[in-house]
Amino acid sequence: xxxxxxxxxxxxxxxxxxxxxxxxxxxxYISFVMGYHPGFSLIINSFLAYAxxxxxxxxxxxxxxxxxxxxxGTYVAFxxxxxxxxxxxxxxxxxxxxxxEPGTDKGEIVGTLGIxxxxxxxxxxxxxxxxxxLWLLTVIPESVQEVFPYVLPAIFGAVLAQFAGxxxxxxxxxxxxxxxxxxxPIPLFTKNVLCIVLLVCIMLAAGKLKSKxx
Amino acid sequence: MSGMDFANSPVVWIFGSAxxxxxxxxxxxxxxxxKKAAREIGMSDSEIKRAVKTGSITAIGPSxxxxxxxxxxxxxxxxxxxxxxxxxxxxxxxxxxxxxxSAESAGATLAGEGFTPEIFNxxxxxxxIGGAGWMIFTFFATPYLSKIQTKLTSKxxxxxxxxxxxxxxxxxxxxxxxxxxxxxxxPYIFTAAxxxxxxxxxxxxxxxxGINWLKExxxxxxxxxxxxxxxFFI
Numbered sequence: 454x455x456x457x458x459x460x461x462x463x464x465x466x467x468x469x470x471x472x473x474x475x476x477x478x479x480x481x482y483i484s485f486v487m488g489y490h491p492g493f494s495l496i497i498n499s500f501l502a503y504a505x506x507x508x509x510x511x512x513x514x515x516x517x518x519x520x521x522x523x524x525x526g527t528y529v530a531f532x533x534x535x536x537x538x539x540x541x542x543x544x545x546x547x548x549x550x551x552x553x554e555p556g557t558d559k560g561e562i563v564g565t566l567g568i569x570x571x572x573x574x575x576x577x578x579x580x581x582x583x584x585x586x587l588w589l590l591t592v593i594p595e596s597v598q599e600v601f602p603y604v605l606p607a608i609f610g611a612v613l614a615q616f617a618g619x620x621x622x623x624x625x626x627x628x629x630x631x632x633x634x635x636x637x638p639i640p641l642f643t644k645n646v647l648c649i650v651l652l653v654c655i656m657l658a659a660g661k662l663k664s665k666x667x
Numbered sequence: 668m669s670g671m672d673f674a675n676s677p678v679v680w681i682f683g684s685a686x687x688x689x690x691x692x693x694x695x696x697x698x699x700x701x702k703k704a705a706r707e708i709g710m711s712d713s714e715i716k717r718a719v720k721t722g723s724i725t726a727i728g729p730s731x732x733x734x735x736x737x738x739x740x741x742x743x744x745x746x747x748x749x750x751x752x753x754x755x756x757x758x759x760x761x762x763x764x765x766x767x768x769s770a771e772s773a774g775a776t777l778a779g780e781g782f783t784p785e786i787f788n789x790x791x792x793x794x795x796i797g798g799a800g801w802m803i804f805t806f807f808a809t810p811y812l813s814k815i816q817t818k819l820t821s822k823x824x825x826x827x828x829x830x831x832x833x834x835x836x837x838x839x840x841x842x843x844x845x846x847x848x849x850x851x852x853x854p855y856i857f858t859a860a861x862x863x864x865x866x867x868x869x870x871x872x873x874x875x876x877g878i879n880w881l882k883e884x885x886x887x888x889x890x891x892x893x894x895x896x897x898x899f900f901i
Contacts, residue, residue, distance in 0.1 A: 476670045483787075511801050520836055525701060550721040607728075627843075628845060
């Protein structure tokens with residue numbers, strides 16, 4: 454397991470490091486080699502407007518999903534993207550299918566097998582779609598396109614139910630907390646974190662009560 | 668040259684393809700690393716196969732789900748940048764918002780009035796640095812998070828604690844995500860409810876009768892059934 458962790462750190466950091474370099478090289482190249490430079494004041498303005506919305510998530514997401522994804526899963530998930538709609542469901546259903554606990558070594562390995570496979574399939578589906586591009590929208594009937602916004606509640610509900618099978622009370626509780634927290638007028642980025650903190654505290658307290666009784 | 672012509676020029680294709688190739692390489696590398704580790708801790712080949720298969724099936728639904736956003740992004744920022752931004756971290760809705768914000772801050776419209784190669788590059792700057800935010804944090808913080816985890820699990824009851832936190836975090840996040848969707852209106856509640864019921868049913872049958880392949884498909888089937896149901900509902 455230690456060998457696997459070390460290899461994950463090594464390859465994770467090599468691939469993500471290269472990814473960062475390409476991401477920075479691209480705009481630099483277009484600006485200074487090709488000469489299409491929009492000017493730094495514009496860049497800073499536009500970046501700040503964007504960062505105001507997402508910057509906090511850069512820190513929160515890797516931390517809050519770490520217990521679920523583990524070292525190797527984190528490196529893959531935070532490079533390939535689609536964390537909540539693809540990577541986490543992949544981890545959950547793989548661990549369920551093989552029958553391992555999340556947060557354990559075996560759980561991490563099974564989860565990484567699942568996320569890596571999911572990442573590959575995702576690219577295999579998306580690349581031809583993007584090459585086909587706009588033509589595709591003319592082929593998919595409009596009535597079918599109308600269903601697309603509902604893909605998210607379908608995924609989220611199905612994954613939630615997977616846990617509800619194992620922990621029925623906590624599944625229901627999570628949904629109630631989720632609805633209440635999301636209706637509350639608090640900033641978007643605090644919502645998922647607040648739900649995690651609340652539920653984990655309740656679960657730990659319940660565990661303590663049980664062990665006292667026993 | 669208009670911004671849109673530039674958006675589909677070879678230079679942009681080269682950078683876009685490079686990063687997508689890197690993501691694919693990473694997935695293959697981690698697939699082989701985790702396979703090796705799985706064998707070392709004594710997992711059988713059929714278990715490994717089942718994990719890989721389940722992960723692949725699970726990816727189908729979400730991948731198809733982002734097609735519409737991906738395709739609409741193409742009309743705004745061209746094919747290669749769309750491929751690059753959809754292929755790595757950052758979500759499609761956030762990317763379209765980022766692109767919109769950049770163009771607006773320069774007083775231009777995406778793919779329209781005043782969309783010059785310079786404005787296109789402004790979008791590239793914003794989206795690329797924006798997406799790099801996650802990667803930079805992951806690059807630097809993961810070794811520390813890993814150390815904290817090791818410390819925690821080495822304590823007595825540490826494994827138990829870790830497993831509670833991991834399961835709790837997952838249930839809570841999906842409770843929150845489902846809740847956020849449900850408060851959007853009746854069809855959303857309906858879709859989520861059908862998904863919950865079908866997922867529970869599939870898992871119940873799979874466990875009761877010991878049908879392993881059904882466990883692998885349970886998520887995919889549930890998504891499909893709820894989408895079919897909402898198709899007739901709306």
